[in-house]
Amino acid sequence: MKRLIFILPVVLFAGLAIFFAVGLRRDPSKLPSVLIDRPLPALTLAGVRPGDAGFASAAVRGEPALVNVFASWCLPCRVEHPLLMRLRQEGVALYGIDWKDKPADGAAYLDEMGNPYRGVGNDESGRAGIELGITGVPETFVVDRKGVIRYKHVGPIMPQDWDDTLKPLLDTLRAEA
Amino acid sequence: MRLLALILLLLTAGVAQATLPSEKLSDPALEARAEAIGRQLRCVVCQNQSIDDSDAALAHDLRVIVRERLTAGDTDRQAMDYIVARYGNFVLLKPPFEAATLALWLGPLAVLLAGGIGVGLYLSRRRTAAAEPKALDADEQARLDALLNEGDK
Numbered sequence: 001m002k003r004l005i006f007i008l009p010v011v012l013f014a015g016l017a018i019f020f021a022v023g024l025r026r027d028p029s030k031l032p033s034v035l036i037d038r039p040l041p042a043l044t045l046a047g048v049r050p051g052d053a054g055f056a057s058a059a060v061r062g063e064p065a066l067v068n069v070f071a072s073w074c075l076p077c078r079v080e081h082p083l084l085m086r087l088r089q090e091g092v093a094l095y096g097i098d099w100k101d102k103p104a105d106g107a108a109y110l111d112e113m114g115n116p117y118r119g120v121g122n123d124e125s126g127r128a129g130i131e132l133g134i135t136g137v138p139e140t141f142v143v144d145r146k147g148v149i150r151y152k153h154v155g156p157i158m159p160q161d162w163d164d165t166l167k168p169l170l171d172t173l174r175a176e177a
Numbered sequence: 178m179r180l181l182a183l184i185l186l187l188l189t190a191g192v193a194q195a196t197l198p199s200e201k202l203s204d205p206a207l208e209a210r211a212e213a214i215g216r217q218l219r220c221v222v223c224q225n226q227s228i229d230d231s232d233a234a235l236a237h238d239l240r241v242i243v244r245e246r247l248t249a250g251d252t253d254r255q256a257m258d259y260i261v262a263r264y265g266n267f268v269l270l271k272p273p274f275e276a277a278t279l280a281l282w283l284g285p286l287a288v289l290l291a292g293g294i295g296v297g298l299y300l301s302r303r304r305t306a307a308a309e310p311k312a313l314d315a316d317e318q319a320r321l322d323a324l325l326n327e328g329d330k
Binding site (some may be wrong): 005012021028029031032033034035060100123126131132133135136 | 196209212221222224234238239242263265267277288291295298
């Protein structure tokens with residue numbers, strides 16, 4: 001009985017140590033999304049250039065797609081952009097939301113870097129971003145063919161993220177009914 | 178004179194806020210509710226500040242939205258739920274009391290109780306040991322007598 005009581009603090013400490021070892025390694029800036037397994041919020045955004053088609057949540061249907069939130073003033077967005085252009089060439093459905101950006105700046109950014117999106121809308125006020133629970137850019141949502149958000153990637157999509165996480169997920173979603 | 182200035186400075190230091198005058202609602206009752214709600218919502222960019230204290234652009238957006246919801250007639254609860262529905266429970270500076278956060282709420286109390294019981298047991302064991310010295314057995318009694326007799330010589 002006495003031995004049991006002596007061992008107890010050690011066990012408690014080990015438990016706490018594991019708890020902290022796991023918890024403190026997590027990145028607090030990467031908030032888990034509340035929108036997982038919920039439908040993409042109904043958003044309709046005007047295009048960055050007058051006359052452009054813009055972004056509509058209703059269009060993100062029929063095949064698994066990526067909804068990428070970016071901005072012209074965002075440096076990591078520039079870092080992930082070449083990958084997005086490559087994905088477009090590979091046939092991945094990409095949609096863009098230009099967050100807290102003047103439409104003219106967004107248009108200039110796309111002219112300079114290229115436009116990988118099937119539809120891109122401007123969210124100058126940031127309201128669409130709040131509907132999506134955005135805390136910064138870039139953030140990318142993986143949406144299945146029924147328009148349900150299945151995954152959120154915070155930060156730029158690096159080739160590793162694509163190969164290890166996003167591509168397998170998209171393949172799985174494509175195989176779904 | 179300097180003391181007076183210092184006192185005045187300290188008195189006003191407590192009301193520092195990031196809320197811009199242009200954001201404030203004209204209705205003081207609504208504005209007071211909005212500020213009370215704002216103090217309970219975490220700025221998800223700065224994370225340790227409430228949206229009332231944070232200068233971040235996102236905090237500004239959230240403050241505006243809280244005021245809009247209140248002006249539209251939402252109750253305090255509804256306005257907070259609106260934000261929580263989009264950002265999750267993490268946005269509440271006071272986490273809700275539910276199954277997932279049970280460990281967070283009760284953990285410190287549980288550890289305190291466990292420690293308190295441990296100390297209590299330790300003290301009571303010491304007290305009983307001190308109160309009842311063990312009776313000497315035959316061998317020890319003989320040794321004691323021998324030592325005492327030695328001392329008398």
